[in-house]
Amino acid sequence: MAVTINLDAYQGVIFDMDGTLVDSMKLHLKAWQLTSMRFGFIYDEAWLHSHGGTPTFGIAELINEHQQRSFDPLDLVMSKRNYFDEIRHQVEVIPSTFSLLQQYQGQKRFAIGTGADAKTTDFILDTLALRPLLDAVVCANDVNNHKPEPDTFLLAAQQLGLAPEQCVVFEDTKTGLAAAQAAGMDCYLVIDGVISQFVARPSKT
Structure with a gap:
């Protein structure tokens, strides 16, 4: 079941790639x-x-x-x-998230934060002509500690010039959600191509 998407509180949006933005x-x-x-x-x-x-x-x-x-x-x-x-x-975009990427062009800053290697990431982004829509791309080659560690999303936020709390993540796996939580970011979960759940970042104690 889809949830209502509200991006008003964020300046940056970070998409996982495989299973979130593209159907690979x-x-x-x-x-x-x-x-x-x-x-x-x-x-x-x-x-x-x-x-x-x-x-x-x-x-x-x-x-x-x-x-x-x-x-x-x-x-x-x-x-x-x-x-x-x-x-x-054979890769294709996922309509639910791709439409957000299109809708908020010029209003939000966008990044990819993926565990895919640089070769795969470059091929997919170029094949689907996604690169011109993005402000930053972070792949497996760019960090030493991968998801569920927060490094991928923290570097993406840094490249966007934003603090973690100014960003929201879109993910499709528990590993990705854990990385978003560790980075201190809110997260929307994409399940079978549908944006289905919102998970708030952990509250600071």
């Missing part, structure tokens, strides 16, 4: 499914989706930990990226 999550999952078939580990779609926003290398390490395997993470990463590269041209 299903492509990432397909690439992981093909990789699981190649290497012989269990493909758990719900588990993988819950770790959306985590860089590919981090997910590869989590697969080893979660399934008690000993794959070389780099082998998994290269396989997943190769499969993704074959289908990434």
